[in-house]
Amino acid sequence: MAIIQEYNMPDELYYHEEHSWAKVESDGTVTVGMDDFFQKEAGDIVFVDLPSEEDEVEQDEVCGKIQSRKWIGKLCAPISGEITAVNEALEDDFSLINSDPYGSGWVIKIKPSNLDEDLGNLFHGSKLEEWIKAEIKRAEEEKAKAG
Amino acid sequence: MNKPWRLLKGWDHLVSTADGLAVDDCLAHTVSEQGSAPILHLYRFKPSVIVGKYQDIEAALNLDRCRARGVEYNRRSTGGGTVIMGERVVALGFGISLDHPRMNRSINAIFRVMSSILIRALKNLGVEAVFRPKNDLEVEGKKIAGLSASSEVGSGILFHCSMLVDFDIPLMLDIMNVPAEKNYEKGYNCFSQRLTTIERELGRPVSMDEVMEAIWRSYEEEFQVEFAPDELSPWEKVKVGELKVSRYEDPRWIFSQRHPRNRMGEALRKTRGGLLQVYLSLSGSIIEQVIITGDFFSSSADINRIESVLKWTPAVKQHILDNLGSVWTEEIIYGVEMEELAETIVQARINGFAAA
Numbered sequence: 001m002a003i004i005q006e007y008n009m010p011d012e013l014y015y016h017e018e019h020s021w022a023k024v025e026s027d028g029t030v031t032v033g034m035d036d037f038f039q040k041e042a043g044d045i046v047f048v049d050l051p052s053e054e055d056e057v058e059q060d061e062v063c064g065k066i067q068s069r070k071w072i073g074k075l076c077a078p079i080s081g082e083i084t085a086v087n088e089a090l091e092d093d094f095s096l097i098n099s100d101p102y103g104s105g106w107v108i109k110i111k112p113s114n115l116d117e118d119l120g121n122l123f124h125g126s127k128l129e130e131w132i133k134a135e136i137k138r139a140e141e142e143k144a145k146a147g
Numbered sequence: 148m149n150k151p152w153r154l155l156k157g158w159d160h161l162v163s164t165a166d167g168l169a170v171d172d173c174l175a176h177t178v179s180e181q182g183s184a185p186i187l188h189l190y191r192f193k194p195s196v197i198v199g200k201y202q203d204i205e206a207a208l209n210l211d212r213c214r215a216r217g218v219e220y221n222r223r224s225t226g227g228g229t230v231i232m233g234e235r236v237v238a239l240g241f242g243i244s245l246d247h248p249r250m251n252r253s254i255n256a257i258f259r260v261m262s263s264i265l266i267r268a269l270k271n272l273g274v275e276a277v278f279r280p281k282n283d284l285e286v287e288g289k290k291i292a293g294l295s296a297s298s299e300v301g302s303g304i305l306f307h308c309s310m311l312v313d314f315d316i317p318l319m320l321d322i323m324n325v326p327a328e329k330n331y332e333k334g335y336n337c338f339s340q341r342l343t344t345i346e347r348e349l350g351r352p353v354s355m356d357e358v359m360e361a362i363w364r365s366y367e368e369e370f371q372v373e374f375a376p377d378e379l380s381p382w383e384k385v386k387v388g389e390l391k392v393s394r395y396e397d398p399r400w401i402f403s404q405r406h407p408r409n410r411m412g413e414a415l416r417k418t419r420g421g422l423l424q425v426y427l428s429l430s431g432s433i434i435e436q437v438i439i440t441g442d443f444f445s446s447s448a449d450i451n452r453i454e455s456v457l458k459w460t461p462a463v464k465q466h467i468l469d470n471l472g473s474v475w476t477e478e479i480i481y482g483v484e485m486e487e488l489a490e491t492i493v494q495a496r497i498n499g500f501a502a503a
Contacts, residue, residue: 047201070227072297099364
């Protein structure tokens with residue numbers, strides 16, 4: 001568990017620059033969700049347009065859309081592979097992404113097709129702190145400007 | 148010397164929803180994929196009504212009335228609720244890269260910078276507007292412009308704004324399904340107390356040329372750039388054609404079922420300050436629209452602010468209280484506690500779910 005400033009960015013996860021996270025499960029599948037930085041920036045999640053099971057996705061591909069307030073943002077696949085599950089609980093309560101982004105607010109599961117190389121392109125370990133600190137600095141500058 | 152920014156001047160004629168919305172979507176593509184300079188598209192639609200990307204169009208609109216009155220309907224790619232467009236409403240699409248230094252890769256920056264530009268444009272016309280959470284501009288509690296955005300493609304952002312120069316309230320009531328419709332013409336909910344227009348604020352006729360120029364000049368001032376009038380490039384024309392076919396002329400896009408279920412709910416409560424009535428339009432469990440009325444004492448501006456801050460909030464007590472807390476002041480509604488209002492809203496949601 002890593003709390004960087006007020007943001008919870010668990011160490012064991014791999015992060016995409018568009019703020020999706022990937023967790024490699026013991027059975028080899030990868031669970032994907034949106035990180036704490038994203039949900040704090042976006043505010044209340046209004047709708048998630050989920051992809052379908054069995055869709056093939058490439059790393060960086062936009063595979064879903066997320067609406068908060070009047071803004072439509074994107075869910076980028078952190079790794080390539082086949083979508084094996086989507087979180088149906090979100091259909092009833094999108095705010096799970098806000099309240100439990102690394103637990104019950106997960107979004108999709110992927111059976112990876114190029115895992116080792118894909119993970120190397122994501123933020124993890126020593127690169128994570130440097131990246132998220134820059135993102136936090138940016139967000140704080142924005143908050144200061146907004147007054 | 149900086150490359151001039153591009154201005155697509157489209158207000159000398161009225162465009163179809165498919166044409167206007169496809170050009171707007173193309174802006175984000177061309178900025179992201181073709182390295183275009185930022186582009187401002189200022190134009191006017193034919194009489195039309197446009198829902199947000201994830202709205203239930205059949206719940207939001209009376210489609211038979213739209214057809215009977217010759218009002219086009221369509222679905223845009225940005226979020227938010229229903230807007231009525233026409234020859235006296237500014238349609239604005241703006242494409243810019245999230246990587247532009249002023250955008251700071253932040254959606255919050257986009258709304259802040261765009262609001263500031265549009266507030267300055269209105270000020271230069273003589274209208275004092277302010278930003279109202281979550282995404283409107285208001286004049287003394289009355290909405291004058293709505294803002295929305297999307298970042299669907301690469302680093303490109305599309306920002307949308309509709310701004311009222313003049314507005315046909317009876318048309319709106321005829322073609323939209325609104326909660327508590329019968330109550331709209333009385334008390335706090337009278338539409339004339341919810342919306343305003345540039346002409347109403349200035350008390351004189353205003354030309355679309357005057358408004359459009361105020362807007363693009365405000366962009367120039369904010370970003371310290373100059374616009375050059377421009378046309379779509381051949382690549383962009385092809386893209387617009389593709390977007391029309393794949394989206395705005397396709398019933399599968401217009402009547403998309405990819406949205407939460409829509410429900411209406413209402414609840415009444417007796418309070419120390421009088422009867423409190425709440426009408427909700429829910430998108431899933433999110434408040435899409437809320438009408439607060441009754442025989443309590445408050446001001447229309449305060450009720451409008453309360454309603455506005457509750458939009459796009461989960462209809463869950465803690466979320467409601469968090470949002471109400473950002474605008475609530477003592478006796479904002481005389482004799483009604485914030486807690487009572489939150490509980491009545493939750494009850495309206497429960498009643499709506501039970502009735503569905």
